[in-house]
Amino acid sequence: MLQVKDTLRATVRLSFDGRVEKCYHGPDAPARFDNEVRVLRHLEKRGCHFVPRLLEVDPAKLRIVTTNCGTRVDHLDEERRVSLFAELLPFGVRHDDPDQRNVTYRQSDGRFCLIDFEFATLLPDAK
Numbered sequence: 468m469l470q471v472k473d474t475l476r477a478t479v480r481l482s483f484d485g486r487v488e489k490c491y492h493g494p495d496a497p498a499r500f501d502n503e504v505r506v507l508r509h510l511e512k513r514g515c516h517f518v519p520r521l522l523e524v525d526p527a528k529l530r531i532v533t534t535n536c537g538t539r540v541d542h543l544d545e546e547r548r549v550s551l552f553a554e555l556l557p558f559g560v561r562h563d564d565p566d567q568r569n570v571t572y573r574q575s576d577g578r579f580c581l582i583d584f585e586f587a588t589l590l591p592d593a594k
Contacts, residue, residue: 477585481535486522491529491585499585500529506560506584507533513558517573517580536580537573551579561588 468488472479475493482488491500507521519533543551552565562569563586571580 503585537571
């Protein structure tokens with residue numbers, strides 16, 4: 468596995484078969500884990516195809532495994548960044564960390580995707 472992120476809040480590894488493993492640690496790790504799982508399940512039920520899909524959930528280890536949504540984006544203009552995160556709103560989700568580091572590019576279909584939903588909010592009418 469290739470480690471692609473190691474911060475105070477999470478470690479992310481990319482497997483050779485393309486799956487992404489995220490382990491939560493640091494402040495509020497259980498709550499952030501629960502929130503990301505809840506939001507990703509909600510987005511999958513709503514048919515949102517530009518976010519990772521949950522493949523495994525391990526609450527005991529605070530670990531998820533998801534599909535890969537492509538590579539990080541190095542350059543993105545402000546207007547495009549804002550419009551990408553706004554695409555979540557019709558699915559009942561506000562990202563709450565709309566930074567470029569949470570945008571990937573999926574070459575297989577030429578689609579910008581969004582990742583990292585541990586701080587996202589399910590909108591009141593979306594539950």
